[in-house]
Amino acid sequence: MLTIHAKIKTKNGTKESRKLRIKNNIPAIIYGKNNIQISIILNYNDVTNMQSKNEYSEKPLKILIGKNEILVKIQKVQHHPFQKKLIHIDFIRI
Known part of the structure; x- marks a missing residue:
């Protein structure tokens, strides 16, 4: 299982x-049933390096926010309209 380190977006x-x-970061959000939404910040290089692995979009991911672990799947990825650059990711809790 792939692990992504994140920070809370205030x-x-x-x-x-x-x-x-x-600053080479990506804004993202985690949401799901009966839970509040969490806005997070991901490192751009960490995410783009994980994209080359098959597990990235097919299997659950683990997001670490401090000592808290959240199991998620990717719901939606937004790219820049002219560049191949990521601009936002939506995760859904499992």
Whole structure:
């Protein structure tokens, strides 16, 4: 099972997301049934390195936020319209 390290995203909005992308990070969100949504920040290089592995989109992933582990699957990935760059990922809890 692949593991992704993440941080909690405290500020929301387009302006803050752009600042994150400039710093080589990706904004993401975790959601699911009967649970609150968690906005997170992922390292761009870590995510792009995982994309080359088959497990990335097919099997569950483990997201570590501090000492908390959350099992998720990728729900939706948004790419830049002209570049192949990732701009946002939606995860759903398992």
